[in-house]
Amino acid sequence: LPQRLATLAAAAWEEARQSRQQLQAQRQEVARLQEQLSRARQDGERWASALQRAQREALEREAMRGAEQARQQELIRDMKGRLLELLREKDALWQKTEGIDTPMPSPASHDAGLCARCRKDFRLLSRRYNCRLCQGKVCHACSVDTGKQGRCCLLCYQQRHPQAT
Numbered sequence: 001l002p003q004r005l006a007t008l009a010a011a012a013w014e015e016a017r018q019s020r021q022q023l024q025a026q027r028q029e030v031a032r033l034q035e036q037l038s039r040a041r042q043d044g045e046r047w048a049s050a051l052q053r054a055q056r057e058a059l060e061r062e063a064m065r066g067a068e069q070a071r072q073q074e075l076i077r078d079m080k081g082r083l084l085e086l087l088r089e090k091d092a093l094w095q096k097t098e099g100i101d102t103p104m105p106s107p108a109s110h111d112a113g114l115c116a117r118c119r120k121d122f123r124l125l126s127r128r129y130n131c132r133l134c135q136g137k138v139c140h141a142c143s144v145d146t147g148k149q150g151r152c153c154l155l156c157y158q159q160r161h162p163q164a165t
Helices: 002-097 154-160
Strands: 128-130 137-139 143-145 151-153
Antiparallel strands (some): 143 151
């Protein structure tokens, strides 16, 4: 019986030693998990702070964008108002000038060496053009290129195309 008690005591002693080792391993595991939890909480706090900062910045940018858009809309409104004023002014000036007779272009100059409009000499660098409407001889500065139809003097062009003036 004493031997059996010694065997049981030794087995209990061994079991207690193993339990202490398991307990120590579990304590170390708990400490490691607590450390990971602490790091995770710190990371979470940093991410939450970064998220709040990003949201604040986004709200500030949105407010600035809204203010800029309001300024641009106001500028567009002002520009439209100014455009309407200019159109009314243009119409008023057009009505004032409607009754004024525009002078007819001068007939073709007998002197073929001078521009019919500005009286400039035709030389090597100043080319002579025939107006397709009044047949006057005009320089490059006093004529308008009308595309396929050729060139005409400014006065004839203004009479034919009053909206271009």
